[in-house]
Amino acid sequence: MFAFQDNDTDAQVPALGKAVFPVDRIPNWGAMRSSAEWDRPYEAMTEADFVPVPSYDLAQLTIPISSLTNPIIEDNIHLITAKLFYSTRYFAAYDLDADEFTGNHAGVDLKLPLGTPVRVIGGGIVREAGDGGALGTYVMVEHRLKNGEKFFSIYGHLRSMKVRAGDAVGAGQVIGEVGFTGISTGPHLHLQVDRDDGSAKHMPFTPLQPLTRNEAAKWSVNPITFIQEHVSASW
Numbered sequence: 223m224f225a226f227q228d229n230d231t232d233a234q235v236p237a238l239g240k241a242v243f244p245v246d247r248i249p250n251w252g253a254m255r256s257s258a259e260w261d262r263p264y265e266a267m268t269e270a271d272f273v274p275v276p277s278y279d280l281a282q283l284t285i286p287i288s289s290l291t292n293p294i295i296e297d298n299i300h301l302i303t304a305k306l307f308y309s310t311r312y313f314a315a316y317d318l319d320a321d322e323f324t325g326n327h328a329g330v331d332l333k334l335p336l337g338t339p340v341r342v343i344g345g346g347i348v349r350e351a352g353d354g355g356a357l358g359t360y361v362m363v364e365h366r367l368k369n370g371e372k373f374f375s376i377y378g379h380l381r382s383m384k385v386r387a388g389d390a391v392g393a394g395q396v397i398g399e400v401g402f403t404g405i406s407t408g409p410h411l412h413l414q415v416d417r418d419d420g421s422a423k424h425m426p427f428t429p430l431q432p433l434t435r436n437e438a439a440k441w442s443v444n445p446i447t448f449i450q451e452h453v454s455a456s457w
């Protein structure tokens with residue numbers, strides 16, 4: 223696969239618009255009991271399998287999974303679904319119970335079925351689309367805020383891409399499908415938002431050298447927070 227490059231920074235970048243989440247609903251993972259249910263691709267799921275996207279609430283996401291599943295009670299299913307969906311938090315260790323800034327993961331991993339349509343979080347221009355090594359097939363979109371500030375949203379481990387470098391995209395446009403290309407233990411979306419001076423497209427997990435909050439904040443932002451901050455933008 224080729225990595226298409228387009229470094230024409232003078233091109234007109236569409237407005238960010240009202241930011242959206244990369245998916246509009248998720249499977250109710252906590253309610254699924256068999257691997258046959260669990261492993262279905264997006265196309266094989268039915269309306270009854272989906273629930274609204276849960277909020278990114280760290281107080282709930284860091285409740286130990288063992289205390290929610292031993293035994294599983296009905297009231298905890300939504301918490302289990304949320305923990306599984308936000309399976310790796312911002313700069314967290316790869317551990318279902320890990321809090322932010324306990325590792326080097328420069329984004330958020332969202333557990334989703336193979337083939338789930340991935341929507342771009344805001345308007346912008348596709349700057350890179352191709353093979354990102356450990357990140358697998360990925361799309362990187364440049365966004366401009368009204369004040370001129372520039373950010374890049376990155377979507378990794380895709381099964382397929384629907385856009386190429388240089389394409390203008392609008393908030394919510396489908397840019398690819400969830401996959402497990404690159405280094406990945408199963409289908410999920412790696413979502414990352416970098417600042418303009420971001421030095422890496424994807425920082426590999428290096429357990430012995432976790433970044434400090436300040437180091438992380440120099441080149442990346444929490445993608446969920448970024449979306450929430452721009453969800454009601456009016457330009």
Ligand SMILES: [Zn+2]
Nearest residue numbers: 329330331412
């Ligand atoms: Zn990731």
